[in-house]
Amino acid sequence: MKIVIVGSTHAGTAAAKQILKRHPETDVTVYERNDNISFVSSGIYLYLTGKIDRLEDMFYASPEDLVKMGATVRLKHNVLRIDTKTKTLQVADMQTGKVFNDTYDKLIMTTGSSVAVPPIIGIDQTNVLLCKNYEQAQAIYASAKEHHHIAVIGAGYMGTELAESYAETNHEVSLFQSHDQILNNYIGPELSNKATQLLKDHGVHLHMEERVTSFDTADDGQVIIEASGGNYRADLAIVCTGFVPNTDLLRKQVKMDRHGALIINDYVQTSDPDIYAAGDACVVNFNPTGTPAYTPLATNALRQGALAGINVFGDIQPYMGTQATSAMKLFDYTLATTGLTYVAAKRDQMPIRHVVFEGPYRPTYMPNPTELLIDLVYNYENRQLLGAQFWSKHDVSQSANTMSVMIQNGNTIDDLAYIDMLFQPNFDEPFNYLNQVGQQAVEQELQLGNDQPRVTATGNWQN
Numbered sequence: 490m491k492i493v494i495v496g497s498t499h500a501g502t503a504a505a506k507q508i509l510k511r512h513p514e515t516d517v518t519v520y521e522r523n524d525n526i527s528f529v530s531s532g533i534y535l536y537l538t539g540k541i542d543r544l545e546d547m548f549y550a551s552p553e554d555l556v557k558m559g560a561t562v563r564l565k566h567n568v569l570r571i572d573t574k575t576k577t578l579q580v581a582d583m584q585t586g587k588v589f590n591d592t593y594d595k596l597i598m599t600t601g602s603s604v605a606v607p608p609i610i611g612i613d614q615t616n617v618l619l620c621k622n623y624e625q626a627q628a629i630y631a632s633a634k635e636h637h638h639i640a641v642i643g644a645g646y647m648g649t650e651l652a653e654s655y656a657e658t659n660h661e662v663s664l665f666q667s668h669d670q671i672l673n674n675y676i677g678p679e680l681s682n683k684a685t686q687l688l689k690d691h692g693v694h695l696h697m698e699e700r701v702t703s704f705d706t707a708d709d710g711q712v713i714i715e716a717s718g719g720n721y722r723a724d725l726a727i728v729c730t731g732f733v734p735n736t737d738l739l740r741k742q743v744k745m746d747r748h749g750a751l752i753i754n755d756y757v758q759t760s761d762p763d764i765y766a767a768g769d770a771c772v773v774n775f776n777p778t779g780t781p782a783y784t785p786l787a788t789n790a791l792r793q794g795a796l797a798g799i800n801v802f803g804d805i806q807p808y809m810g811t812q813a814t815s816a817m818k819l820f821d822y823t824l825a826t827t828g829l830t831y832v833a834a835k836r837d838q839m840p841i842r843h844v845v846f847e848g849p850y851r852p853t854y855m856p857n858p859t860e861l862l863i864d865l866v867y868n869y870e871n872r873q874l875l876g877a878q879f880w881s882k883h884d885v886s887q888s889a890n891t892m893s894v895m896i897q898n899g900n901t902i903d904d905l906a907y908i909d910m911l912f913q914p915n916f917d918e919p920f921n922y923l924n925q926v927g928q929q930a931v932e933q934e935l936q937l938g939n940d941q942p943r944v945t946a947t948g949n950w951q952n
Contacts, residue, residue, distance in 0.1 A: 490515055490516065490594045490595060490802075491515075491516040491518070491592065491593055491594045491595075492508060492515060492516065492517050492518075492593065492594065492595045492596070492597065492801060493517075493518050493519075493520065493578065493591065493593040493595075493596050493597070494517065494518070494519045494520070494596075494597045494599060495520050495568050495571075495578075495596065495597070495598055495599065495600055495738070496520070496521060496522075496598070496599040496600035496601055496735070496768075496770070497519050497520075497521040497526035497552075497555075497562070497599070498526075498599050498600070498601040498768050498769070498790060498794075499768060499787050499790040499791050499794060500599035500601070500767035500768030500769075500770075500790040500791065500793055500794030500797070501519060501521075501526070501597065501599030501767075501768070501794060502526055502550045502555065502794065503767075503790070503791050503792075503794030503795045503797075503798065504597050504599060504765075504767060504794040504795065504797045504798035504801075505517055505519055505555050505558070505560050505798065506550075506554075506555070506558065506795075506798065507794075507795050507796075507797075507798025507799050508798040508801065509555075509558040509559050509560060510558070511798070511799065511802075512802065513558070513559055515559075516561075517559065517560040517561065518560070518561045518563065518591065519555060519560055519561065519562045519563065520563050520566045520567075520568050520578075520580060521552075521562070521563065521564050521565075521566065522565065522566065522567045522583065523564065523565070523624075524564050524565055525552075525564075526550055526551065526552055526555075526562075526564075533620060533626045533629065533647075533650075533651070535654075537629070537630060537633060537651070537654040537655065537658065539658075552564060563580075563582075565582070565583040565584050566580055566581065566582055566583060567580065567581045567583055568580050568738060569581055569588070570738065571596070571738045571739060571742070573596075573739070573742045573743070573761050573763075573764065576592055576593050576594070576596075576763065577590055577591070577592050577593075578590065578591045578592070578593065593763075594763070595763050595764075595765070595801045596763060596764045596765070597764075597765045597766070597767065597794075597797050597798070597801060598736070598738075598739065598751060598759070598764060598765070598766040598767075598770050598771070599766070599767050599768050599770060599790075599794060599797075600734075600735040600736065600738070600770045601734075601735055601768055601769045601770060601790075602732035602733055602734050602735060602769035602770065602785050603732065603733055603735055604619040604620065604728065604729070604730065604731075604732060604733075605730050605731040605732055605733045606619070606728070606730075607701075607728070607730050609701055609702060609703055609704060609728075610702065610703035610704070611703050611704035611705050611706075612704060612728065614704050614705070614706050614712060614726075615706075616632075616636075616706060616710070616711075616712045616724070616725050616726065617704050617712060617725075617726045617727075617728065618632060618725065618726070618727050618728070619727075619728050620647055620651065620727050620728070620729050629651075629727060632725050633655065633658070633660065633725070635724075636660075636723075636724035636725040637660055637661055637724055638660070638661040638662075638663070638711075638722070638723045638724045638725075639651075639655045639660050639661070639662050639663070639723060639724065639725050639726075639727065640662075640663045640664075640665065640712070640714055640721065640723035640725070640726040640727070641655075641662065641663070641664045641665065641726075641727050641729060642665045642701050642714075642726060642727065642728045642729060642730060643665070643666065643728065643729035643730040643731065644664055644665075644666035644668075644671035644672065644673075644695075645672065645674060645675075645729060645730075645731060646672070646675065646815070646817055647729040648664065648666075648727075648729035648730075649664070649671055649672060649684070649688075649817070649819065650817060650819075651727060651729060652664045652688060652693050653688070653691070653693075653819055653820060656688070656691045656692055656693050657691075657820075661692070661694075662692070662693045662694065663693075663694040663696060663714075663721060663723060664688065664693055664694065664695050664696065665696045665699050665701055665714070665716060666695070666696065666697050666698070666699070667698065667699065667700040667701075668697070668698065669697060669698050670682075670685070670697070671684060671685055671688075671695070671697075672684060672824075673832075674833075675815065675826045675830070675878075676824065676826055676830060676864075676878045677830040677831050677832050677843075677864050677878060678832070679845055679862065679864055680824065680862065680864060680878050680880045683822075683862070683880055684819055684822075684824060684880075685697075687819060687820055687822060688819075691820060696716065696718060696721075698717075698718075699716040699717050699718040700716060700717045701714055701715070701716045702715050702716065702717065703715040704726060707722065710724075711723065711724055712724070712725065712726045714726060732769060732785045733748065733749065734748060734749050734750040734751070734769055734770045734771070734783070734785075735769075735770055736749050736750065736751055736770050737749075739751065739759075739764070742761065743759040743760045743761050743764060744759065744760040746772055746781060746783065748783045750770065750771050750772045750783045751766040751770055751771035751772065752771070752772055752781060753765075753766050753771050753772060753774075753781075753793075753808070755774070755807045755808055756796070756800040756804045756805075756806075756807060756808065757771070757793050757796050757797045757800060757808050758800065759771075765797040765800065765801055766793075766797070767790060767793035767794040767796070767797045768785075768789070768790030768793055768794060769785040769790060771793070772784075773789050773793075773810065773811045773813070774808060774810035774811065775810065775811060775812075775813065776809075776810040776811065776812055776828075776896060776897050777812060777828040777829045777834075777875045777876060777896060778829070778837060778839070782813075784811065784813045786811075786813060786815055788811075788814065788815070789811050789813070792808075792811075793808065796808050809897065810897070812827045812828045812876075812892075812893040812896050812897060813826075813827070813828070814826070814827040814828075814889050814890060814892075814893040815827075815889075816886040816889060821882055822880060822881065822882055823879070823880070823881055823882070823883070823884050823885050823886050824878075824879070824880055825878070825879040825885055825886045825888065825889035826876070826877070826878040826879070826889060827876060827877055827878075827889045827890075827892050827893040827896065828866065828874070828875050828876030828877065828892070828893070828896045829841075829866050829875045829876035830864070830866065830876055830878065831843040831864065831866050831876075833876075834866055834875060834876070839868065839875070840868055840869055840870045841866055841867065841868055841869065841875060842866075842867060842869045842930075842933065842934075843864060843865055843866045843867070844864075844865050844926060844929045844930045844933055845862065845863070845864050845865075846861075846862070846863040846865065846922065846925055846926035846929055847860065847861070847862050847863075848860065848861070848922065848925065849861075849918075850881065850883045850885070850917060850918075850922055851914060851915065851916060851917050851918060852914050852918055854914075855914050855915070859881055859882045859883040860881065860882075861879065861880065861881035861883055861885055861922060862879070862880040862881065863877060863878070863879055863880075863888075863922065863923075863926045864877065864878045865877050865902075865905075865926045865927070865929075865930055867901075867902050867930055869934065869937075869939065871901070872901040872902050872903060872934070873896075873899055873900070873901050874892065874895050874896050874900055874901065874902065874904075874905060875896065876892075876896070877889065877892040877926075888922075888923060891923060892923070895908075902927050902930040902931050902934070903927070903931060904927070905923060905924065905926070905927030905930070906924055906927035906928040906930070906931050907924065907927075907928075908923075908924065908927075910923065910924060
């Protein structure tokens with residue numbers, strides 16, 4: 490069987506590895522527009538702060554790795570056209586200019602995403618940069634050495650991490666966000682307010698609910714930023730306004746969502762049975778709502794890519810879906826999230842309530858019983874867990890993983906309240922903080938008169 494993989498992102502690389510590990514005799518061809526594969530874009534801010542010494546270390550695989558496994562890897566090759574009816578591709582060698590055709594039996598689309606370039610006048614100015622791939626990261630690093638005042642447009646994960654990186658390296662930083670809170674797709678207002686204050690405490694100028702409409706270059710070389718709240722100046726502007734899927738090659742040939750992301754089934758297969766998709770080019774199956782969602786995260790890409798490499802030989806292993814679990818380090822705090830936020834669940838008109846737990850992660854008689862905050866979201870009709878966000882100087886990132894598993898398994902607030910967890914004063918209270926936030930949710934329902942018998946996720950009756 491001949492399998493063509495378009496795009497050697499995290500997902501494409503994972504797919505190739507699975508195919509060649511399980512079926513080494515398979516004819517696998519990988520087409521990639523860049524001269525590298527598998528760049529970890531989340532490492533850009535680590536490079537800026539000097540936490541890693543070499544940007545090249547942020548590739549978790551190399552073309553040589555795939556070639557050794559038996560793949561044909563064609564770097565600097567751009568797929569121009571795909572005809573799904575004839576199963577043919579038109580490809581351009583970007584170095585020689587030669588255009589040729591290729592065929593496939595099965596196709597895996599892992600074309601990733603690009604920075605969502607907003608309709609801002611002057612975005613092509615030389616002192617305005619985008620942030621996603623290896624080449625852009627190199628340009629950002631080089632420019633930051635020469636400029637002091639950096640404006641970051643967009644306060645999602647990438648923009649917030651960049652703002653932190655520049656603030657830690659003695660730059661003046663202005664962060665523009667068109668929404669009323671930062672990280673609005675990941676956390677609720679309670680945690681966002683804490684993250685916002687932390688940025689301010691480190692000297693970051695925040696411009697909330699300010700939409701940038703144009704860039705211009707002043708006579709002295711500074712970039713003029715025109716926003717809804719006025720005009721501002723900086724030495725350099727970096728645009729981090731989200732991502733859009735690269736799926737034009739299959740437009741009107743397979744089903745897509747409103748973002749242009751490829752729609753997949755439980756086996757990461759598109760509406761064309763001979764085409765699989767993974768990573769930022771496609772949707773995820775979002776378990777808290779039971780609906781598809783566009784959630785471009787490396788974790789999703791790796792899992793979907795591996796499954797594409799398995800299922801291209803048949804419906805072998807179903808995709809379990811995702812809770813979009815993620816985390817970031819912001820100065821000396823850990824922020825972690827999984828599932829739905831309260832605001833997102835309300836927007837979807839779900840029957841939800843939430844509780845906010847604040848307290849020490851371990852007994853107060855221990856040194857440094859660091860405080861933590863948990864925002865827990867649940868469905869009050871069936872009591873199932875839907876989401877949780879964490880904030881603390883203590884590393885609470887693995888608690889988000891625990892909650893992710895519980896959401897995926899359909900556990901309830903009652904399960905969370907008394908699920909078995911270790912106790913040792915070095916690590917937690919006799920009731921772990923996850924137990925405590927679950928008990929807080931149960932108590933909230935008791936106060937509202939909701940104490941009916943129910944079946945837990947394990948099938949045992951509770952009263």
